[in-house]
Amino acid sequence: MKVRFLGTAGGRLVTFRLIKRSGGFLVSQNGSYLHVDPGPGAFVYLKELGIDYRDIDLVVLSHLHLDHSADLNTVIEAATDGGKFKNVSLFAPKTAIEGEDRVLLPYLRKRLVKEEFLEEGKELFYKDWKVKAVIKHRHHKTETYGLLINDEIIYVSCAGFEERMLELYPKGKSLMIINTTFYKRRPNVEHLSVEDAEILIRELKPKRAVITHYSMEMLEKNPDEVAKELSEKTGIKVLAAKDGMEVEV
Numbered sequence: 001m002k003v004r005f006l007g008t009a010g011g012r013l014v015t016f017r018l019i020k021r022s023g024g025f026l027v028s029q030n031g032s033y034l035h036v037d038p039g040p041g042a043f044v045y046l047k048e049l050g051i052d053y054r055d056i057d058l059v060v061l062s063h064l065h066l067d068h069s070a071d072l073n074t075v076i077e078a079a080t081d082g083g084k085f086k087n088v089s090l091f092a093p094k095t096a097i098e099g100e101d102r103v104l105l106p107y108l109r110k111r112l113v114k115e116e117f118l119e120e121g122k123e124l125f126y127k128d129w130k131v132k133a134v135i136k137h138r139h140h141k142t143e144t145y146g147l148l149i150n151d152e153i154i155y156v157s158c159a160g161f162e163e164r165m166l167e168l169y170p171k172g173k174s175l176m177i178i179n180t181t182f183y184k185r186r187p188n189v190e191h192l193s194v195e196d197a198e199i200l201i202r203e204l205k206p207k208r209a210v211i212t213h214y215s216m217e218m219l220e221k222n223p224d225e226v227a228k229e230l231s232e233k234t235g236i237k238v239l240a241a242k243d244g245m246e247v248e249v
């Protein structure tokens with residue numbers, strides 16, 4: 001499998017002043033793509049990377065916030081070739097599909113092969129993809145899940161740190177992607193910091209980790225330097241995601 005980061009923006013300024021790109025990340029295997037969190041710009045960035053939209057078989061949404069979901073409808077429409085084919089599925093929190101703040105256009109639901117709701121502990125399958133909603137995060141009262149993809153890739157989406165993460169996320173996986181928005185912990189903001197990422201990496205011991213979803217504070221600290229620091233402290237190879245970066249799993 002390969003993971004391609006369309007964008008790395010996290011905080012409000014970095015995302016909505018387009019200091020870094022957004023768009024989530026793509027996982028690929030055998031010509032099939034799983035797109036996680038198609039945030040703003042994903043539709044354009046996919047094209048730039050030479051990806052055929054019709055090869056996107058599955059879209060997974062960790063939560064409905066705009067920086068994760070802005071291009072959801074466009075990516076689904078593009079995957080179906082403008083409604084011509086029924087060839088894409090969606091796994092998302094129920095609130096993102098049916099809630100008051102839903103982000104999926106209702107008329108697109110019938111274009112989906114399969115629509116499934118993420119729930120803590122539930123495993124979902126489509127084609128060669130297996131997605132487990134490992135844990136429901138604490139994230140500003142929005143239904144948000146951390147994911148395990150094909151038993152190898154952990155995605156620690158936006159969250160306030162909690163001890164439960166160390167029990168529920170599996171240990172020793174190939175890759176752990178961590179939305180490390182802040183350098184320093186901010187008690188009232190439910191986003192992860194470098195300090196939290198260090199605990200997660202040290203305790204869960206993935207083979208490699210990637211930090212992404214940066215705020216201005218993180219960019220000022222230089223993500224490459226932060227990743228180096230984390231590698232030294234944990235003894236585990238940590239990479240700083242870049243817009244467009246690809247990682248082999």
Ligand SMILES: [Zn+2]
Nearest residue numbers: 063065139158
């Ligand atoms: Zn969020």
Ligand SMILES: [Zn+2]
Nearest residue numbers: 010065067158
């Ligand atoms: Zn976010």
